[in-house]
Amino acid sequence: MINIPSTFRISLRALRVNKMRSGLTMLGMIIGVGAVIAMLAVGTGARQKISEQIASIGSNLLMVLSGASTSGGIRMGAGTQPTLTLSDAEAVEKECPSVQAVAPILGGTAQVVYGNQNWSTGVTGTSPNVLIVRDWKLSSGRPFSDDDVKSATKVCLIGQTIVDNLFGSIDPVGQVIRIKKIPFTVVGVLEAKGQSPNGQDQDDTIFVPITTAQKKLFGTAFPGMIRLMSVKARSAEDLVKAEKEITELLRQRHRLSTKQENDFTVRNLTQMLQTAEQSTKVMTILLGAIASVSLVVGGIGIMNIMLVSVTERTREIGIRMAVGAKTWDIRLQFIIEALTLSMIGGVIGIICGITVSRVLSNLAGWSIVVSPFSVFLSFGFSGLVGIFFGFYPAYKASLLDPIEALRYE
Amino acid sequence: MKSRLLQPPRCSDMSLVEAQGISKTYTFGEVEVRALCPTTLTIEEGEFIAVMGPSGSGKSTLMNILGCLDKPTTGKYLLSGVDVGGLSRDERAEIRNRKIGFVFQGFNLLSRTAAIENVELPLLYNGVPAEERRQKAMAALKKVGLEGREHHHPNQLSGGQQQRVAIARALVNNAPLIFADEPTGNLDTKTSAEIMDLFVQLNTEASITVMLVTHEPDIAAYSRRIIRFLDGCIVSDEARSNA
Numbered sequence: 001m002i003n004i005p006s007t008f009r010i011s012l013r014a015l016r017v018n019k020m021r022s023g024l025t026m027l028g029m030i031i032g033v034g035a036v037i038a039m040l041a042v043g044t045g046a047r048q049k050i051s052e053q054i055a056s057i058g059s060n061l062l063m064v065l066s067g068a069s070t071s072g073g074i075r076m077g078a079g080t081q082p083t084l085t086l087s088d089a090e091a092v093e094k095e096c097p098s099v100q101a102v103a104p105i106l107g108g109t110a111q112v113v114y115g116n117q118n119w120s121t122g123v124t125g126t127s128p129n130v131l132i133v134r135d136w137k138l139s140s141g142r143p144f145s146d147d148d149v150k151s152a153t154k155v156c157l158i159g160q161t162i163v164d165n166l167f168g169s170i171d172p173v174g175q176v177i178r179i180k181k182i183p184f185t186v187v188g189v190l191e192a193k194g195q196s197p198n199g200q201d202q203d204d205t206i207f208v209p210i211t212t213a214q215k216k217l218f219g220t221a222f223p224g225m226i227r228l229m230s231v232k233a234r235s236a237e238d239l240v241k242a243e244k245e246i247t248e249l250l251r252q253r254h255r256l257s258t259k260q261e262n263d264f265t266v267r268n269l270t271q272m273l274q275t276a277e278q279s280t281k282v283m284t285i286l287l288g289a290i291a292s293v294s295l296v297v298g299g300i301g302i303m304n305i306m307l308v309s310v311t312e313r314t315r316e317i318g319i320r321m322a323v324g325a326k327t328w329d330i331r332l333q334f335i336i337e338a339l340t341l342s343m344i345g346g347v348i349g350i351i352c353g354i355t356v357s358r359v360l361s362n363l364a365g366w367s368i369v370v371s372p373f374s375v376f377l378s379f380g381f382s383g384l385v386g387i388f389f390g391f392y393p394a395y396k397a398s399l400l401d402p403i404e405a406l407r408y409e
Numbered sequence: 410m411k412s413r414l415l416q417p418p419r420c421s422d423m424s425l426v427e428a429q430g431i432s433k434t435y436t437f438g439e440v441e442v443r444a445l446c447p448t449t450l451t452i453e454e455g456e457f458i459a460v461m462g463p464s465g466s467g468k469s470t471l472m473n474i475l476g477c478l479d480k481p482t483t484g485k486y487l488l489s490g491v492d493v494g495g496l497s498r499d500e501r502a503e504i505r506n507r508k509i510g511f512v513f514q515g516f517n518l519l520s521r522t523a524a525i526e527n528v529e530l531p532l533l534y535n536g537v538p539a540e541e542r543r544q545k546a547m548a549a550l551k552k553v554g555l556e557g558r559e560h561h562h563p564n565q566l567s568g569g570q571q572q573r574v575a576i577a578r579a580l581v582n583n584a585p586l587i588f589a590d591e592p593t594g595n596l597d598t599k600t601s602a603e604i605m606d607l608f609v610q611l612n613t614e615a616s617i618t619v620m621l622v623t624h625e626p627d628i629a630a631y632s633r634r635i636i637r638f639l640d641g642c643i644v645s646d647e648a649r650s651n652a
Contacts, residue, residue: 324506324534
């Protein structure tokens, strides 16, 4: 009959007797578990940040930029040649089956004035579809309508940063602001979205109807011209198909012969970010794997100390056997000892890991996520390490010959 | 397993120890060393036996076999009617726990462990609840005259006191049989006499069977039967009348 509480007490006493040794052995586990927790926290944090960014730019997003111009053999960047028009955007939305919505974009920077406050910000001319494409909701007011686009009304939606800078505590809906000295009525306020993947404040923006932007704000020599269009595909699987459909349609509309290069560029933002997410995932696994090595090393430390301990206490084992300890009484005693070492080390390691993660997140300014999963994993793993590396020494102890063990000096 | 070992068939004419032709041969590589010749021996309940003989004469081997620490190479060994020769390691551990108490020359107490916990040790492996363990261990320590020293550690006790703790440990499970391997070997004459008086007292008052191994005739003189060994064989086995 095995008496677990008493066996537990015996094990704890043995560990207390050799405080220094137990402490050092635990240190191996503490470092191992701490490293796993901290590494997973850093990795999970990075991944979470990327996921948030994917969500914030809108999911399943494609960007169609007007084409690269070539002047004297020097190819300028995408967007330098005004080749996309509002009717291109309408055609993409109508004719490409994989496209859910299209938001044409024409924008620039403008000074915005309300009362005695002024603020310089990006003003984007677009269609009501922008809210669908970018998965953006309004926190108050209403969106502008297709009629507003048709008749080029002077209405706008403003981001949270604009509200903070111009209005303070005043309700902006219904107020009139001046963009490039032209009065616009605020019809709605966009929900706060935070930073974009490249660190821009997405809330520092104003949406106006595309036609208004073309005619009143950023008038160009090319009527109907837009800078780019944001396209939302029906699903993540449709992204590649949508890209192909848009390319074909636009080549046809722009009357490009097979030899000519595209005069526009299609970019798959979501895919880029998904690739980034994938690589952080791989990175996290890698970091975790490296950290796990130190866990295994910690386990070997435990095994080493347990083997020494069994040899040192041969006589004690002999005495216990002589008075009636059975194979499993002895085995459990040593397994519990190893388990206690690894579990206490594990718990301290979890605390250290979380602390290190916090410090790292403060220093690096990253968001760091200590997931319950990683805590559970490290705790479970340290327990397994204890049992695995404790078993052999315990097994060795239980096989000692009581007569030999009693004679051991 | 438990029931088979604990409730042996009891008949009135059964001896406590019945060894029939037990022998022990150790094999070191190709060399065989005979530690114990085939020996037949019967011990009745309540006996007080001294085993004497020079070093290496086989007396410790006999004691290890009778104490279920070792298995005989040949022969049959019945302990209160149960054939213990064929038992497994754990079954022998159980027999040692319930039926046999050991007292060693070097005391063999757990250091850094209070006297009371040393005495509780056999009960621990017998699954006795903590409360009962403490009570029984207290009673056993009282019996050997160590009341008030329950929480002393072995290094805080004199040799005689340590041996008393060991005896209390042998008594605590109410074992009917105590094997003592040179119990006074590390003690001075006066303390030896006290320890031997304790053995005699346990033998006469509690009718515990005592078998002790010793070199010293003075110590053997406390017994009522002396078995002498030489080169692995019993050379004499005689009862003493005056005890």
